[in-house]
Amino acid sequence: MEVTPPFFLKNALQMKNNIIHYCNIKNNEVYLDGKKLYTGAEEDFLSFIKGVYKSFGLDYPKFYKMDTLCKLAIASSSILLNGINKEIDPNMAILLSNRSACIDVDIKHQESISQGEGSYASPANFVYTLPNIALGEISIKYKLRSENSFFIFEGFNPEFLIEYGNSLTQLGKSSSVLCGWVEVIENEYNAFMFIIKPEKGIELTKENLEKLI
Amino acid sequence: MNLLQNKIPVYVTNGNCVTPLGFNLVNNLQEIKNGQVAIDKITDESLQSESFYGAVIDKIKLKIAFSKLNYKGEFSTLEMMMLLAVDEIVVTYKEQFIDKCGIIFSSTKGNINALSTEDNTAYFLHHLAKKVSTAIGIKTEPIVLSNACVSGIMAISVAKRLIQTGVYNHFVVIGGDLFSKFVFSGFQSFQAISAQPCKPYDKTRDGITLGEASAAIFVTKNKALTESSFCYEIIGDSSINDANHISGPSRTGEGLFQSVNNAMKEVNIESSAIDCISSHGTATNFNDEMEAQAFNRAALENTPVFSLKACFGHTLGAAGLLETVISLAFADENLIPPSLGYNEDGLTLPLNINNEIQEKEVNIVLKTASGFGGSNTAVLFKKCTTDEK
Amino acid sequence: MEELKIELKEKIIEALNLEDMSIEDIKDTDVLFDEGLGLDSIDALELIIILDKDYGIKLTDSKDGKKIFQSIETMAQYITDHRTK
Secondary structure, three states: OOOOOOOOOOOHHHOOOEEEEEEEEEOOEEEEOOEEEEEOOOOOHHHHHHHHHHHOOOOOHHHHHOOHHHHHHHHHHHHHHHHOOOOOOOOEEEEEEEOOOOHHHHHHHHHHOOOHHHOOOOHHHHOOOOOOHHHHHHHHHHOOOOOEEEEEOOOOOHHHHHHHHHHHHHOOOOOEEEEEEEEEEOOEEEEEEEEEEOOOOEEOOHHHHHHHO | OOOOOOOOOOEEEEEEEEEOOEOOHHHHHHHHHOOOOOOEEEOOOOOOOOOEEEEOOOHHHHHHHHHOOOOOOOOOHHHHHHHHHHHHHHHHHHHHHHOOEEEEEEOOOOOHHHHHOOOOHHHOHHHHHHHHHHHHOOOOOOEEEOOHHHHHHHHHHHHHHHHHOOOOOEEEEEEEEOOOHHHHHHHHHOOOEOOOOOOOOEOOOOOEOEEOEEEEEEEEOOHHHHOOOOEEEEEEEEOOOOOOOOOOOOOOOHHHHHHHHHHHHHOOOOHHHOOEEEOOOOOOHHHHHHHHHHHHHOOOOOOEEEOOHHHHOEOOOOHHHHHHHHHHHHHHOOEEOOOOOOOOEOOOOOOEEOOOOEEOOOOEEEEEEEEOOOEEEEEEEEEOOOOOO | OHHHHHHHHHHHHHHOOOOOOOHHHOOOOOOOEOOOOOEOHHHHHHHHHHHHHHHOOOOOOOOHHHHHOOOHHHHHHHHHHHOOO
């Protein structure tokens, strides 16, 4: 049965996905397409990421309400999407992953309800106790009404990101994919965001992803 | 390879569930037909001074049932629930486990009670996944989908996609979440917990009732493997974000509408071809109203709709999968399950709420879910005909 | 009531993570929600918690919140009239 794809994909499907841009935030440094753009001196994650936010002029007051995972996801995706100087594909899917889900805010919420008589859960905390809220924050900021999903693995899983990312474009669900490993637990963090699209770029292989993260 | 024009069919079969109504699908179906619900009044002063409503599994009965499976070692409550739910699949499909078979887990908070203990290793979702997949003998790296309340149905969609691109031949999909103080207290702070058993779509609805459950289903490209149970082809699937607010749904139901619309377009069907909708129906003011908006936009206002949340409560990461299993099992008998708690309409646009078990020939079922983070998922299932089977 | 207003401004800035804002930036009659300070539904729920935790006032209908949380002025007046702590 002939099926009309929902997006403009007929040509794109013939070409393989490549990594067209990427951003790293780790070891107190920020990189865009492999070029170092910023170094922060702060030792704790919250101060560091605030420094990144200010230095890159992200101008998004909601940032301050977010938990550590969303802060890292918004910072890395904003630097990537703002920095590539192209119109953002409205059909870009978002595919994020990590190991620790949103453990920092989970612990915060858990502590707030473990005070005995004086326990008050905070709605502003609780709303962040799901890792996929990071997808929501990116979607809202960039008005992306697209496919998105959050996965948990023991460690960075490049094969899965390639397999599932490719399936989204090959099956006509999206025309490009913002993939990411966004991991933060207390002061340990690593964000690696990359866009895959059927265009010229770095070959999308496990080896290349492991080199770039 | 042009996958769009050559999409291989993918099927779901052998669904099962573990809920307060029973530890297998057959028991659950019978209880629902007998008018039983999983929701009950609970008194637990560690959660709140007044009694409240929830759907909680009898843990003593659970342990007894689990002990009959003869697994060695210690397993958490949620792990036991999952292993019980997936047991029939393990027995039936052991041979397929070594034939490019993947495993996907759907859970929002997993072993959340481990967060408050000294050793929080068990809190990590990949740890839970590894434990269960190892116990049942699946060697591929487990995939965990933690995407709020759409996870259970989205997991089926993910499995379908990875099979259609040839990466896998089969998937075991397992979903589960617990009734916990962590989640209950959070929804309390949202003033979203209903003072009564929840009433989806009703005028007097005032919030959710939480529940716990686990469910499992087998997803495969091999139709011959569906002979021992119900068989449905996954004909359309889409998950579109509202891009509106992180905890409130879009007032116009944008993401849900687009998800439903995409799923229908994928298989080129009109809304009239859909026989019934197993909706999200959490009984909050906003969610139910949003669904009315989205379903009307998709011309589904006359299609029988039912929410299973008034029966099972909101089971979070299990919900999408549990409700799919129950819906497809009912549809297999050409029955539409009841949307309980609905007496007087409380929506600004019309929906055809099916509030009693209805006999009807059911071929195409639409399952939808929505969740925090603006997530929405719509999946269309088509009953395999007896000729094909 | 002046002290209470300052107290409220401090609490709001802290609880709602209004970084880069000081108590001088919030006028007593500024609209708190939508325009004005741009607070949203989650912030409203957070304010309800503050009312309970710090002033012993239980607001069970969040719709009442709209009137009470219109400005620092209306909040302070309501708290003065109803506080039990």
